[in-house]
Amino acid sequence: MIQKPRGTFDIMPEETPLWQYIEATARNTAALYGYKEIRTPTFEATELFQRGVGDTTDVVQKEMYTFTDRENRSFTLRPEGTASVARALIENGRCSDTLPLKLYYMINCFRYEKPQAGRSREFYQFGVEMYGAADAAADADTIGVANSIIRNLGITDVSLHINSIGCPNCRPAYRLELYNYFKAHEDELCDTCKSRLETNPLRILDCKSPICSKIGEGAPKSIDHLCPECADHMDKLKNHLDEMGIEYEIDTNIVRGLDYYTRTVFEFICTAIGAQSTVCGGGRYDGLMKELGGPQMPGIGFAMGITRLILAMKACGSVPDTCNFPSLYIAPMGKAAQCKASGIVSKLRSKGVYAEYDLVGRSLKAQMKYADKTGAFFTLIIGDSEIESGKAILKNMKESSQQEIDLNDINALMKAIGYEV
Ligand code: ATP
Numbered sequence: 001m002i003q004k005p006r007g008t009f010d011i012m013p014e015e016t017p018l019w020q021y022i023e024a025t026a027r028n029t030a031a032l033y034g035y036k037e038i039r040t041p042t043f044e045a046t047e048l049f050q051r052g053v054g055d056t057t058d059v060v061q062k063e064m065y066t067f068t069d070r071e072n073r074s075f076t077l078r079p080e081g082t083a084s085v086a087r088a089l090i091e092n093g094r095c096s097d098t099l100p101l102k103l104y105y106m107i108n109c110f111r112y113e114k115p116q117a118g119r120s121r122e123f124y125q126f127g128v129e130m131y132g133a134a135d136a137a138a139d140a141d142t143i144g145v146a147n148s149i150i151r152n153l154g155i156t157d158v159s160l161h162i163n164s165i166g167c168p169n170c171r172p173a174y175r176l177e178l179y180n181y182f183k184a185h186e187d188e189l190c191d192t193c194k195s196r197l198e199t200n201p202l203r204i205l206d207c208k209s210p211i212c213s214k215i216g217e218g219a220p221k222s223i224d225h226l227c228p229e230c231a232d233h234m235d236k237l238k239n240h241l242d243e244m245g246i247e248y249e250i251d252t253n254i255v256r257g258l259d260y261y262t263r264t265v266f267e268f269i270c271t272a273i274g275a276q277s278t279v280c281g282g283g284r285y286d287g288l289m290k291e292l293g294g295p296q297m298p299g300i301g302f303a304m305g306i307t308r309l310i311l312a313m314k315a316c317g318s319v320p321d322t323c324n325f326p327s328l329y330i331a332p333m334g335k336a337a338q339c340k341a342s343g344i345v346s347k348l349r350s351k352g353v354y355a356e357y358d359l360v361g362r363s364l365k366a367q368m369k370y371a372d373k374t375g376a377f378f379t380l381i382i383g384d385s386e387i388e389s390g391k392a393i394l395k396n397m398k399e400s401s402q403q404e405i406d407l408n409d410i411n412a413l414m415k416a417i418g419y420e421v
């Protein structure tokens with residue numbers, strides 16, 4: 001038997017209602033903040049991610065699904081959404097539109113990672129991107145979107161961690177200090193971090209190995225090395241969050257170690273879901289658009305992993321009852337009755353009623369068992385005599401009551417099963 005690739009998963013019909021619920025909550029919430037959806041290709045030129053995610057990141061160095069097509073061009077299945085959105089805005093000439101530009105996306109992403117709870121090779125992200133707003137108010141507004149989605153999903157056991165990693169003015173001096181600190185501990189660092197030391201010492205702060213984390217605790221903090229403008233930006237952000245009633249903590253371990261990431265970085269963390277506890281990660285990237293060949297334009301955004309939201313909802317007991325039951329099940333006896341049932345059901349469906357009838361020729365007993373299993377609220381049995389008289393018995397399955405209805409009066413039938421006509 002052919003099996004699905006390692007690190008991927010099927011979402012079966014029992015689970016899709018929860019996915020749809022989360023997707024709808026995210027879309028509706030983002031719409032309240034003025035975001036519109038953007039859809040971009042599943043694969044892009046590899047160079048886009050090398051530049052947009054960064055050559056020195058784990059994602060680009062170790063995790064990308066890269067292939068050459070029949071004409072030997074290198075493409076990559078998107079490992080994230082930000083670079084593609086920036087590319088699309090530049091390519092479609094949208095950078096001169098009225099600012100800010102506010103886009104959201106709901107996508108599948110691909111990363112070659114070690115599969116475990118909350119971490120897969122194909123996974124799903126909801127993300128937002130705002131371009132053209134440099135003020136800290138935009139950071140707070142973006143964090144507000146994520147916070148609202150998480151709250152609307154009933155996830156209570158979560159905390160917002162924020163940090164500032166400075167800007168091209170203040171980061172070089174900080175970076176040097178960080179380099180000197182880790183250089184003194186070089187022998188103790190993991191192999192990956194040994195190479196990060198030269199290419200991108202900030203990333204060492206992000207390392208999950210216990211030894212590197214321990215060394216990282218004593219490292220100089222970016223927040224203590226901010227220029228006056230960056231410090232002011234951070235203060236403003238805090239004021240906005242306070243005003244909005246959003247609680248946060250300063251977490252100096254949160255970094256985005258790329259040159260075009262600037263100032264604010266943040267994560268929503270839910271410790272109840274185990275090691276993969278970050279349900280949402282985001283930050284400001286004022287240099288990204290330019291890096292990808294567009295104008296100098298500030299940007300900020302976040303992405304949240306849908307699987308991790310589900311784990312968090314389960315941990316917080318906030319998974320809603322999203323089951324959908326048929327209002328009416330028609331049990332026909334014989335071909336003529338089946339034909340009649342198809343007409344009634346199609347009229348009901350055109351009025352927005354969820355109705356079903358037998359398609360596989362079950363016995364009456366088996367049909368009633370089936371109706372019970374689907375959770376149908378009402379059943380209607382039709383045979384030759386019902387067709388002839390035009391009358392049939394409608395059974396209320398929940399209350400075990402019944403009433404006679406006119407088969408040819410759809411409005412009366414709708415009323416009988418609880419709809420307003
Ligand atoms: P992590 O540190 O957990 O690897 P990351 O920093 O690589 O996360 P981002 O690139 O910021 O993650 O992606 C944003 C969000 O997407 C994460 O916070 C997480 O919820 C989700 N995510 C990232 N990688 C995966 C994955 N392999 N499987 C499932 N969800 C993921």
Ligand code: MG
């Ligand atoms: Mg990762």
